[in-house]
């Protein structure tokens with residue numbers, strides 16, 4: 181079974197919220213990814229989201245787009261991303277890992293092989309931005325055989341009557357996209373988030389995590405008060421790349437991103 | 452080939468989920484799903500509304516200048532000495548290409564949906580110009596996404612769009628061509644989905660776009676069918692059209708699909724040669740995958756990354772193709788072939804000199820193939836080529852390739 185449900189059960193019973201960092205596998209280097217995942221866990225990450233680089237990341241803003249471009253310049257493939265999970269699992273058997281990406285690399289590998297390799301690598305869940313419930317049937321059938329969770333996005337434009345269709349296909353948790361737009365864009369409106377979380381809760385008992393638009397401890401706590409967890413991506417990658425572009429070493433860049441995650445962790449724990 | 456295909460088959464696609472066999476569908480982020488559903492509902496309603504049809508037909512007649520003529524290219528046909536070549540003159544449309552048939556239709560949808568802002572992606576700039584044109588006419592705000600590479604090679608069209616009041620947004624990500632322009636347009640649409648109508652320029656993208664663009668462009672084939680019967684007393688033996696995303700090709704082919712005697716050829720961009728890997732011919736040399744909202748043949752590497760394409764013509768420089776073409780390929784109804792850069796450039800000159808018609812470089816790919824096909828046919832056989840656009844926009848490109856300063 182996936183590690184996600186036990187993880188969220190434990191968080192719930194101790195009254196804590198999940199902090200979920202997102203990084204792109206192989207960005208900025210292939211060698212930096214697994215050590216960075218361990219450091220994020222040490223800084224308080226409960227679940228890890230690992231982005232699979234894609235040539236056409238249609239839902240990403242400029243910060244994460246460039247992460248995908250850097251990773252592709254390092255020739256990172258889906259196979260290699262799974263190998264990174266294998267390596268991560270050598271030291272960490274408990275932290276859930278979710279793979280996030282786009283449909284085509286998975287299509288190309290083939291659904292059955294993908295599911296089998298994810299299971300063998302120790303992947304717990306999958307988020308595929310461009311596989312809505314209407315298109316997910318055949319992949320879900322394969323994922324269910326190996327008990328890997330499929331996590332769906334719900335957005336501010338999702339009509340109330342559609343939420344049930346999505347939650348019926350979902351397991352692990354629900355990912356609520358807090359802004360209309362690409363990753364890293366805009367600023368989120370907490371009252372709107374609250375309203376949508378209520379609509380989703382009416383349909384499912386799954387935990388709900390909120391992402392897109394969470395930049396710091398303040399935005400994380402305002403959302404964390406309502407949700408079961410927060411996802412932080414662009415802010416981490418931006419912190420790391422801005423540091424490196426202004427001359428810091430890779431290690432210092434990673435350290436700054438990890439520190440930001442730590443401040444979000446303590447902000448949420450002390451709210 | 453088509454023995455087992457019943458005429459109803461072609462009317463049955465796409466199915467209610469937007470599928471053409473295994474191709475098509477709606478592979479987009481959740482944020483866009485309700486916008487696509489709204490568009491589908493409005494389109495299904497309006498497409499059977501006689502008032503909407505009248506409005507569309509009237510705009511095509513009085514604004515675009517339809518019907519476009521079917522012209523027998525006698526001098527070229529005589530020179531080849533084989534099949535007779537007829538040109539469906541989409542170059543004579545307002546704005547100079549077939550693209551405007553679709554933008555007129557989608558702009559009417561935008562108007563009925565009360566959207567005040569339109570966005571479009573463009574490669575050659577023809578679809579951008581056609582979108583900027585309808586936006587000017589309806590007083591809508593217009594933003595056109597165009598790859599930085601294409602902005603360089605289609606500078607005349609960029610200036611045309613600006614004159615029409617559109618904002619042209621250079622796209623510098625990825626290969627800086629049409630595919631990246633489409634990524635950026637989708638990102639914009641996700642962000643401004645409430646007030647924005649996305650006018651997709653070809654039969655690609657998520658359902659219902661491949662269906663509605665096909666329906667709007669099918670005016671080409673309906674006219675050509677009537678014109679052929681009136682001029683020659685029979686249906687053509689073959690149809691030829693270039694295929695970028697595939698809108699001018701499906702527009703010509705669709706009304707003939709059930710006519711078993713009519714052979715069809717879709718001509719992709721062979722670039723430096725399909726065997727070199729530097730081309731834009733996914734149907735000739737690609738594999739199925741998912742990009743820009745639909746499942747279709749793509750140019751991709753073994754890891755599912757989309758590959759960079761090459762074509763001398765910006766409008767064909769796209770790694771995917773409309774899903775209906777993928778299906779028509781698999782069932783064997785349409786033959787997909789390729790013409791290389793060199794062949795297209797030669798045809799550009801040959802047709803300009805022989806018929807006094809300067810084709811777009813996109814169209815020149817279809818003409819290059821039509822010359823070969825005609826040579827294998829007899830004078831009692833007719834070919835209709837979709838002359839999808841005029842070549843004015845390409846004059847500077849051709850001059851630059853030939854080292855001529857204008």
Ligand SMILES: Cc1ncc(COP(=O)(O)O)c(C=O)c1O
Pocket residue numbers: 548549574575576577578652653654693694695696697698699700765766767811813814839840841
């Ligand atoms: C004149 C002309 N023909 C053909 C095309 C290719 O598009 P499609 O395959 O959708 O007809 C373009 C695209 O820009 C064009 O400008």
